[in-house]
Amino acid sequence: MWTLAAFLLLAPSSGHAVALEKPTLSLHPPWTTIFKGERVTLQCDGHHPLVVELRPISTLWYLGHLLLPSHGRSIEVQTPGVYRCQTRGAPVSDPVHLSVSNDWLILQVPYAPVFEGEPLVLRCRGWYDKAVHKLHYYRDGRAVRYFGSGANYSVPQARAGDSGRYQCSGTMRLPVESAPMFSAPVAVTVRELFAAPVLRAERAGPGGAVLRCETRLHPRRRAVPLQFAFYKHSRAVRRFDWAAEYRVPEAEADELEAHWCEAATASRSVRKRSAWPQLPGRGLPGDSAAAAQGPKAAPLEPGNQPLSSRKALPSTSAPSVISAPNATSAGPRAPAGRAPGAAPAACAPQAPLESAAGALKPEVDLLLREIRLLKGLLSRVVLGMRGPQAAPEPGAARGTAAPWAGSPETSAAGS
Known part of the structure; x- marks a missing residue:
C-alpha cells in the first residue's frame, strides 16, 4: 500500500x-x-x-x-x-x-509588464485615499499632465517612448491646503511586442520568387495574432492578411529590391515596417554575378585626377646631400626656361604667375620658396669650389649683403 x-x-x-x-x-x-x-x-x-x-x-x-x-x-x-x-x-x-510606503503621496504603477499597444495607467494616491489637488504627473523630470483634482494618468496605446521614470506631485487639505508634495519616482518600461520584420526572398521555380515577412513575438505575448502587408515602392501589392508570404509575379521578379513588408496587430495598434529585402544575391532571380557587384566607376583621365593623386610638391626641409654640377662640368642641363629642381611640367602652372595667383597661390608660394632655398644652397657650393678667389676683397664694404642672402628680387637680378 x-x-x-x-x-x-x-x-x-x-x-x-x-x-x-x-x-x-x-x-x-x-x-x-x-x-x-x-x-x-x-x-x-x-x-x-x-x-x-x-x-x-x-x-x-x-x-x-x-x-x-x-x-x-x-x-x-x-x-x-x-x-x-x-x-x-x-x-x-x-x-x-x-x-x-509611509509617505503622504505614492505613485502606483501596474505590477504586470506593459507592452506596445496596450493601455498604460498610473495612479497618484494620497494617504489613505485623501483627495489630491493641483495634480502633476512627470516623466524623467518633465511635466506631462496636469489635473485640477485627483485623476489617473493613462495612455490608451503605449509606445516605447512612454518608458521612463514617473513621479507625481499635488496638495492635500490637512486640514488646510498643504504645500506641494512629491511621490517617490518609479521606473516604467514599455516592452516591445514584436521585433521589426525582416523581408527575405526565396526562389520559387524558374523566373519566380517568394517574399517572406519574418518577425518574432515576445515570449509573453506569443498568442497575439499578427497580420502582414506587402508593398512595392509606395503601392500596396497585397493588403493586410494572416499569411506572412507573398508570391511575386514573374513580370516583377526583377524588381525585388523595390519591395518591403509591414507587420501589425489585428487592431493596427502596433505597426512596424521592414527594411529592403535581404536577397541571397542581387542575381535573384536571373541577374549575372557581375551585376551583383554594382556599377563600377569610370577611370579618370590624366587631366581629371584629383589633387590628392598628383605628384606632391618638393618638401620644404633641406636635403641631407645636394649634388650640384660644377660650372665647368659637362652633363645634362636643365631645359631652357626652367630652373633646376623646378616641378615637372605636369605640375607647373600653365598661365603666368600673376593670372594664377588667386587659384594656385599656396602652391606657387611653396614652389618659389623651394627655388629660393635651392638657389642659395647652389650658390654656397659654387663659392666653396672656387676657393679664395670667391672671397670678397678686404676693402669691400662690410654692409653689403651676400648674393644669396638678399631679397628674392635682388637675387633674381644678380643671377
Whole structure:
C-alpha cells in the first residue's frame, strides 16, 4: 500500500515537470506600491493536478528565498519584498515586487509588464485615499499632465517612448491646503511586442520568387495574432492578411529590391515596417554575378585626377646631400626656361604667375620658396669650389649683403 501511494505522489511530478509552463502570479488590486498597514491579495494561476496525497500541497509561495507556510492558490500579504509561486511539476513564476510606503503621496504603477499597444495607467494616491489637488504627473523630470483634482494618468496605446521614470506631485487639505508634495519616482518600461520584420526572398521555380515577412513575438505575448502587408515602392501589392508570404509575379521578379513588408496587430495598434529585402544575391532571380557587384566607376583621365593623386610638391626641409654640377662640368642641363629642381611640367602652372595667383597661390608660394632655398644652397657650393678667389676683397664694404642672402628680387637680378 505504501508503494502505491509513493507512485501516485511521484509519477505526476516526474511525468509533467518538463511539459508544464510556469504559473502566472497576479496582484489584486493591481498596484505594486501600497501604504503601510494595507493588504493585497496574490493569486497563482497554473497547473494544479488532482493527486491522491496524504497531505495535498498544490502551491508553494516564496518571499525572496523564504518558503511561506501557505499552500493555497491565493494569499494576503502586507510585507514588502519579491514574491513568487510554484505549482506542482512547474517552474517558479515570474516575480512580483511589492513596496510599502509611509509617505503622504505614492505613485502606483501596474505590477504586470506593459507592452506596445496596450493601455498604460498610473495612479497618484494620497494617504489613505485623501483627495489630491493641483495634480502633476512627470516623466524623467518633465511635466506631462496636469489635473485640477485627483485623476489617473493613462495612455490608451503605449509606445516605447512612454518608458521612463514617473513621479507625481499635488496638495492635500490637512486640514488646510498643504504645500506641494512629491511621490517617490518609479521606473516604467514599455516592452516591445514584436521585433521589426525582416523581408527575405526565396526562389520559387524558374523566373519566380517568394517574399517572406519574418518577425518574432515576445515570449509573453506569443498568442497575439499578427497580420502582414506587402508593398512595392509606395503601392500596396497585397493588403493586410494572416499569411506572412507573398508570391511575386514573374513580370516583377526583377524588381525585388523595390519591395518591403509591414507587420501589425489585428487592431493596427502596433505597426512596424521592414527594411529592403535581404536577397541571397542581387542575381535573384536571373541577374549575372557581375551585376551583383554594382556599377563600377569610370577611370579618370590624366587631366581629371584629383589633387590628392598628383605628384606632391618638393618638401620644404633641406636635403641631407645636394649634388650640384660644377660650372665647368659637362652633363645634362636643365631645359631652357626652367630652373633646376623646378616641378615637372605636369605640375607647373600653365598661365603666368600673376593670372594664377588667386587659384594656385599656396602652391606657387611653396614652389618659389623651394627655388629660393635651392638657389642659395647652389650658390654656397659654387663659392666653396672656387676657393679664395670667391672671397670678397678686404676693402669691400662690410654692409653689403651676400648674393644669396638678399631679397628674392635682388637675387633674381644678380643671377
